[in-house]
Amino acid sequence: MDGNRIEALDVLRGVAIAGTLGTNIWIFTSPGGPADLGGALWQAGTAQALLTFLTNGKFLALLTLLFGVGLELQYRAARRRGLRWPGPYLWRAALLFVEGLLHYVLVFEYDVLMGYALTAVVVAYLIGRSDRVVTAWMTAVGSLFVLAVGAGTAALLASGASPAGGVAGTLFTEGSYLDQVASRIEFAWAYRAEAVLIVPLGIVLFLLGARLVRAGVFDGTERGAALRRRLMVAGLGAGLPLNLLTTLAGPAWFLVDRYLLPPLVALGLLALITSLVRRDAAPGPLRRGLSNVGRTALSCYVFQNVVASALCYGWGLGLAARLDRLRPWWVPVAWLVICALFMALSTLWLRRFERGPMEAAWQWAYRLPRRQARTPARSGSA
Template sequence: MTAKRIDVLDLLRGVAIMGTLGTNIWIFTSPAGPAGVLDALGGTGAVETVLRFLSNGKFLALLTLLFGIGLELQYRSAARRGASWPGRYLWRAGLLFAEGLLHYLLVFEFDVLMGYAVTSVVVAYLIGRSDRVVTAWTAGAGVVFASMVGLVTLALISDDTPASPSRPGTLFTDGSYADQVAARIELAGFYRLEAVFIIPLGITLFLLGARLMRAGALEDSARGAALRGRLMAAGLGVGVPLNLLTSFAGDDWVLVDRYLLPPLVALGLLALITGVAHRMSRLSGGVPGFARRGLTAAGRTALSCYVAQNLIASVLCYGWGLGLAAKLADLRPWWTVAAWAGICLLLATLSALWLRRFRRGPLELVWHWAYTAPRRRLAAADSSGR
């Protein structure tokens, strides 16, 4: 890959990370916190519904596509070295699972890294197979997931029992940090349900991301532009209107609104952002502007930014921190938007400053040290054996 294409990939990661916070911030700024996730994401009026629509599910799907592209790059790297596959990638997936487990226990109930780790192991054994096998798995996993969403949606629509208003708990407004950790352990089955539920979708998007990479979706070329045009037509021309409709359709359509249509929109976003980035790069002579530098830096330190944004939001919103979720509840949705923008600006700035001195983000450095530990031990053993 060229350096230019890697920059585009980092930019996409930065946008995806910031966009994921755009959904999670509604959970953090709800007085009920993650325990009231359905109320937090349900919207209370047209303005909040539109604001929630802008990010809900779309950037999670974009991030999932990018994980698939990353897996494709790892596969290519192993092939160039003549290394066995999946080989060391399984150790990589294990580290990702451990990172996700710690993130879940210590920071955020709806961590996605554990689910990505499990999905990556499945996809690692598929990514090098024939196009026919990959297409069958992509379509099959997609059909399974769509069927699951459809069945649950039909059950919700056919249920005439009115939903009773939920009573916000006090765990996230008055509870201690230790209380929240204990609750994550006790309610792991509830909080980890989403990660298990979306594994078929993850398989589909991982494989689709890898195939889009091979098809040239990130290339600044004629074939790349043609493919991006088709993706934008489907994702933005068809997906956006349908997703906006389901955003106003009521709670019965929550799964379609969050999981089924956003991946289609994410394909359009991937194409749009990539195309705009290539065009701006040509116009500027390859010199990135302030916004692109910040987003690219966030993409290069994506793991650190993902964990940091949830940690910062916890400190701002929960009772053991500043407790702003309860204090500013009457200012939703506007204070929610301000919190998101402030955290994004802070992380983009800090990431850019950090990368002036280091090649990797803080957590990326620790992660790389752990990933290369087996090789260091083998090298030390060989050296002592001589």
């Protein structure tokens, strides 16, 4: 940690954004589009199962942990400045919800920002509570979450069914952009069902991310290094093999494979990447590119989904249908090209601007109420 800045955070955010696309790219490149969530991740074939295993759920969990880390750092900054908490943070959460809503309606059915905004409101009131209160919340919400996942998995195993997707048919291969927007509005009840799981899982992972900061996971001390080693053993030594088993076990294990084991793997990834960053005194092109993506994470998250939509859907280039016979091999290539594109674009953008385009707009909206509140005072004094 350098002052109040954690060096590894930008790289971690960049990895999380690229990894999230690594899951979503299978949905974009499926002819069924986002409507075929289950089918896109579990089509027949060991090769695709192994490729989806690399990203499914793990980087979503990592991104969720990082939101918790960020919330803890904002809480500390507010306390240092003597500001009321949660105070303006609730406005931040409201803006995040609006951003997520627009992203959902205009771009992508499985947006996570709306769920994060709701989670942030709950956690904002818990972040400064005692360890006992926080532990009680994590235990209660986590237990209910595990029971829900267990019950859902048991139901899938008993019925032999696969997790249902959204709207099937030719909407994403032949439908227009406005047809897809209308579908997101009409079938919001189906597409937003994942948020039911994201919010309770997010509460646990937000609080866990905050606790990791307090435990010193990003510190250069021996205590921090020891904690990272334990997380790598648990997440990569135990969680990763178990996650591979659930991936190969079939679609009935979808809930465990996407929501239960990936957070454990994400803890190992967080520890591994942080350790690598701390050891790398001379960052290379890959680390710099990931760091720049992390600094423009919101912009990259939204715009990479826009680019993937334009490449894959029928209203764009229609590659999902045209290259379907080449699945699964063309999908990682598409992911790599989009990631390389946004590493380059974010690097070029940050040479001229301090923030990404979405970040700058978001910052303007965040400061707007305070500017409006000061305007009458200046006018009155004049």
